[in-house]
Amino acid sequence: MSNSLAAAVLTTTDLAEAIRAVHTLLEISDGCPEVDLEAVITSPETLARVLDVLPGLEWWSMAGPGHGSSEAGDDPAGCLPIRVYDWSRPLESAEPFIAALGSEPGALRWDLDGWPEVPEAGLEMVTQKYAYLTLTVNSRDLHQDEPSEDHTVHVHARGRTDEPAARVRWLADRIGGRFTGRTELSAL
Template structure:
């Protein structure tokens, strides 16, 4: 187990614009056998209902902790709001319906990719799946929903942001973004 560096390459208040950037990066990436993972804070019954329809069988626990309610204990999530939701290894096509279900609630959607491509014109070799991820933070600027915001941030993952700055900038250029130096460590 290791970490990747998640570099912010685009922050926008336009969720549709953030999704266009994600789609562009997915078109660049090798998505063979790709999966998507979800982490969210659900605060309202309406959002809970919509998210539950998109992703049945959610793993969740109360924001106060598992002792105060969890899917593991068989509790009703509606009685424990706000809750933290986790779901892993879903098909790529489940990402956009999940994002649409969120409303104002914060989340991180992470696409696990097969690789970032080579870019000979930029001196970049292909990067394998281990360090090829893409995360969209919705209604939050960070990966963990701690920095709530009306903005949405696209993060590209690399092995080491200092070493892989050229790749970060190359990917940012694909979406009209730029690397500002904002990086978070992300457990793999």
């Protein structure tokens, strides 16, 4: 397993603006076959909405797997708060999942085929290994440890020498955001 740095390029209280930014970045990418979804769920109402759009998702109690998990066949409603994961979902799963979360924190990560070459900006093509896009909803961090009332778009890019920072700035410019220097280590 390797890591990348996820760079925050847009933080906004306007969820529609964050979703538009994600769509713009997806259009720039060299394709995106799937999305990974995760969240911390504390209320039975949110749990019901999430299970309605993503039946059979993997989860475990925030108190630890020994206190309840999908693997053990436990009832998630009796184990709240829980952390949920659903990997390799079709792209059309993203927005129903966001809507189901309501005010609960979550993250969506799009595994891209790559970031394109941008000769005029001096950027080489970035392959799939380091081409990701993450939207944190109601949270500022990738793991929902810092709940907030805003949403953050993060881009992951890796290349030679100064290209990662240049790529991040170039992508931020495409969505009207800016790279503030805030990054997080992300396991890939």
